[in-house]
Each structure stands twice: as structure tokens, then as C-alpha cells.
Amino acid sequence: MKKISLLGATGSIGTQTLDVIKHHSDQFSLIAMSVGRNINLALDQINMFKPSIVSVMTQEDAQKLQLQISDEIKVVYGEEGLIEVAANNEADILVNAVIGSVGLAPTLKAIEAGKTIAIANKETLVTAGHIVTDAAKKHQVPLLPVDSEHSAIFQALNGESSSEVDRLILTASGGSFRDKTRDELNGVTVEEALNHPNWSMGAKITIDSATMMNKGLEVIEAHWLFDIPYDNIDVVLHKESIIHSMVEFVDRSVIAQLGTPDMKVPIQYALTYPNRLEASNSERLNLWEIGTLNFSKLDTERYRCMKFAYEAGRIGGTMPTVLNAANEEAVAAFLDGKITFLDIEDQIEQALERHEKINHPTLDVIKEVDRETRKFIHSLRN
Ligand code: NDP
Ligand code: MG
Numbered sequence: 001m002k003k004i005s006l007l008g009a010t011g012s013i014g015t016q017t018l019d020v021i022k023h024h025s026d027q028f029s030l031i032a033m034s035v036g037r038n039i040n041l042a043l044d045q046i047n048m049f050k051p052s053i054v055s056v057m058t059q060e061d062a063q064k065l066q067l068q069i070s071d072e073i074k075v076v077y078g079e080e081g082l083i084e085v086a087a088n089n090e091a092d093i094l095v096n097a098v099i100g101s102v103g104l105a106p107t108l109k110a111i112e113a114g115k116t117i118a119i120a121n122k123e124t125l126v127t128a129g130h131i132v133t134d135a136a137k138k139h140q141v142p143l144l145p146v147d148s149e150h151s152a153i154f155q156a157l158n159g160e161s162s163s164e165v166d167r168l169i170l171t172a173s174g175g176s177f178r179d180k181t182r183d184e185l186n187g188v189t190v191e192e193a194l195n196h197p198n199w200s201m202g203a204k205i206t207i208d209s210a211t212m213m214n215k216g217l218e219v220i221e222a223h224w225l226f227d228i229p230y231d232n233i234d235v236v237l238h239k240e241s242i243i244h245s246m247v248e249f250v251d252r253s254v255i256a257q258l259g260t261p262d263m264k265v266p267i268q269y270a271l272t273y274p275n276r277l278e279a280s281n282s283e284r285l286n287l288w289e290i291g292t293l294n295f296s297k298l299d300t301e302r303y304r305c306m307k308f309a310y311e312a313g314r315i316g317g318t319m320p321t322v323l324n325a326a327n328e329e330a331v332a333a334f335l336d337g338k339i340t341f342l343d344i345e346d347q348i349e350q351a352l353e354r355h356e357k358i359n360h361p362t363l364d365v366i367k368e369v370d371r372e373t374r375k376f377i378h379s380l381r382n
Contacts, residue, residue: 055081129224151266152244216309
């Protein structure tokens with residue numbers, strides 16, 4: 001029986017993780033979980049999975065929740081609460097499905113406590129990839145990808161060393177606006193942006209897919225997870241999202257991983273690795289029904305966020321922290337109706353241009369640059 005702690009239980013990845021745990025309840029049990037503000041859904045989840053510890057965002061919600069559940073379940077809150085859930089004594093594995101760089105501190109504490117990490121929370125790897133991967137090496141903790149592209153690469157690599165890898169090829173669906181020209185992106189609405197053609201995901205990552213920042217963050221995520229230079233990471237547009245990514249080896253053999261677009265598959269693989277279990281209710285891939293798979297080259301003028309991400313990754317130091325924090329704040333402002341879709345990339349560009357890179361940043365430096373960048377993005381609206 002693997003004992004799981006789960007950050008972000010009420011989210012898109014979180015609820016699908018619980019589906020997998022429920023389907024294989026003879027293999028997995030939920031020990032600890034965190035939610036943000038969705039206390040109603042959390043109550044249902046607590047009643048079904050009976051974790052011993054639950055974290056919520058605020059003290060007020062913690063008090064409210066504790067009144068509605070057994071005293072035997074401990075309720076905690078805030079960043080300390082996330083850490084308590086992540087590094088919980090009893091758990092074997094942490095599934096980090098929280099959104100944003102708030103996932104960084106709990107991930108590091110879980111690594112220090114020797115937990116296996118199943119990581120969906122890409123912002124943590126983008127903002128502090130060197131710190132997270134160094135800590136995982138030092139504590140000999142596996143970092144298992146949940147993001148579908150990285151799970152595909154992980155499966156294609158099958159333990160082969162990076163010296164045999166020539167290139168990683170990440171596939172990108174192109175997001176909600178893939179058929180629009182740059183001019184047509186003027187004035188697009190939040191509702192249009194939230195309408196992803198292939199995947200049903202949380203709001204922030206759906207906007208990131210529309211701006212292509214999601215793929216940019218994934219390039220940085222791949223760099224850290226697989227220790228491959230940016231020059232050897234390519235992105236190809238593939239609108240069907242059937243090939244989840246590929247590895248080209250030095251002998252020119254290319255191995256791809258395929259499947260229907262369903263996050264339960266990579267989530268479950270991270271939980272069962274190195275083994276496989278029968279799927280819960282994921283659809284079988286029928287290539288004869290799909291017929292054609294399309295591929296095309298990515299235009300980095302059309303998708304400027306991709307260009308920013310490659311540049312920030314290559315420059316390194318605190319640049320990816322600025323990229324990520326600026327993106328998180330600009331996307332939140334767009335979702336709130338405060339800025340336009342194209343303002344997102346303009347604001348990120350401004351944040352990157354004004355920042356003076358700090359090399360080899362410590363955790364404290366990263367936190368400070370993250371805070372300062374968010375303040376700058378806010379100031380653009382005043
Ligand atoms: P969602 O927005 O659906 O869920 C986010 C979860 O985090 C919710 O449980 C939410 O709580 C909680 N949360 C949000 N803000 C905070 C905070 N400040 N403190 C504590 N908890 C918080 O996100 P997704 O599931 O879509 O994405 C999660 C991560 O996985 C992201 O990093 C994303 O990039 C990555 N990912 C997602 C994929 C997908 O298919 N969705 C695919 C690949 C990667 P509540 O709702 O209760 O407020
Ligand atoms: Mg992905």
C-alpha cells in the first residue's frame with residue numbers, strides 16, 4: 001500500500017489523482033491533502049478518503065472546517081499547512097498538484113523528509129529548478145513527472161542516460177487560439193481563452209496554453225528534469241495531442257509515447273512507477289479513427305511567450321523566477337478582466353527587461369525576486 005499526500009486536491013489534477021486513488025484503493029491510500037478555498041468539495045473528499053491531516057488557505061476556513069469534521073482529523077492552514085501536509089511523517093509519496101510557485105517550499109520540505117515526489121506543479125521547477133533537482137539528488141529522492149509531455153519523455157527514456165539523448169521534442173497543441181493570426185488576438189475574451197480544444201484543465205494553465213507560455217514553462221521543466229541543454233529541446237505543433245512528446249537518441253532513433261489526451265494516465269504512471277496497473281476509465285487510442293496526425297513548426301513571433309521562456313532559461317539565474325512570477329500575476333489579472341490577452345506578454349516582457357539577473361540564487365533570493373516581480377506587475381495597473 002502506497003501512502004499518498006496530495007497538494008491541490010480540489011483542482012483539475014488533484015481531483016483526477018483522487019479518481020486514480022479511488023480506482024486502485026487496494027494499492028493507494030490518501031494520508032494528507034491540501035485545498036485552497038473550495039471547502040465544500042474538500043468536505044466531500046474528506047468524507048470519502050478520510051485523510052488524517054488537511055490544509056486549507058486561511059485560518060478562518062480552518063476553523064470552519066474543523067467544526068464540520070471529526071476531531072481526529074487535524075486541520076492546518078497557510079504555507080505552514082502546505083508544508084505539514086507535504087512532509088507528513090506517514091506518507092511515502094507527495095503528489096504536488098498545487099498551482100504556482102507556492103508549491104516550492106512544501107516540495108523542498110518533502111524532499112528533505114525523503115518522500116518520492118510526483119510533480120505536476122511545473123512553476124516550482126521553473127522558478128527554482130536548480131535548488132529542487134540538487135535537493136532531490138542529495139536526498140536520493142525520485143522526481144517523477146506528472147505533466148503529460150514529461151511523463152512521455154520519462155517513459156521514452158526508460159532509464160537511459162542523457163549522454164545517449166540527442167534531443168527532446170515536446171509536442172504542443174497550440175491552445176485555444178491556435179487558428180488565429182496575431183492580429184486576431186486583439187480583443188479575445190477570457191471565455192474564448194478558457195476554451196481549450198483538447199484538454200480540460202484549471203484556468204491558469206488553460207490561459208498559459210493559449211499564450212504558449214505553458215510550453216515555454218515546459219521547456220524549462222524538461223531542462224531541469226532531464227538535464228538536457230536548451231539547444232537540444234525542440235517544440236513541434238501537433239494539434240491532435242496524441243503524441244505526448246518524443247526523445248531522439250544519438251543513433252537517430254526517435255521514441256514517442258502516444259495515447260488519448262487524458263491526464264489520469266501520466267498521474268497513475270507516477271504513482272505506480274516502475275510498474276503499471278490497469279487504467280481506470282481512460283479511453284483506448286484508435287489511430288484508425290483519428291486517421292491523420294499533423295505537425296508544424298512553431299512561429300516564435302506569433303507566440304512570443306515561448307521566445308521569452310527560452311531566453312529566460314538560457315540566461316538562467318533569477319530570470320526564470322521573473323518569467324514565472326510575472327506570468328502568474330499577468331494571467332491572474334487577465335482572468336480578473338483587468339488586462340487584455342496581449343497585455344500578458346507585454347507585461348512579462350517589461351518585467352524581464354528591467355530585471356538584473358542574479359546568478360545561483362538561494363531560496364531567499366528567489367522568494368524576494370518573486371515578490372518584487374509580482375509588485376512590479378501590480379504597479380503597471382496603477
Ligand atoms: P487548478 O487551478 O485546477 O487547481 C489548483 C489547486 O491548487 C486547487 O486545489 C486550488 O484550491 C489550489 N490552490 C490554488 N492556489 C493556492 C494557494 N495559493 N495555496 C494553496 N492552494 C492553492 O490547477 P490544475 O490542476 O490545472 O494545475 C495544477 C498544476 O498542475 C499546475 O502547476 C499546472 O501547470 C500543472 N498541470 C496541470 C495539468 C492539467 O491538466 N490541469 C496538466 C499538466 C500540468 P481551490 O480550488 O480549493 O481554491
Ligand atoms: Mg503539459
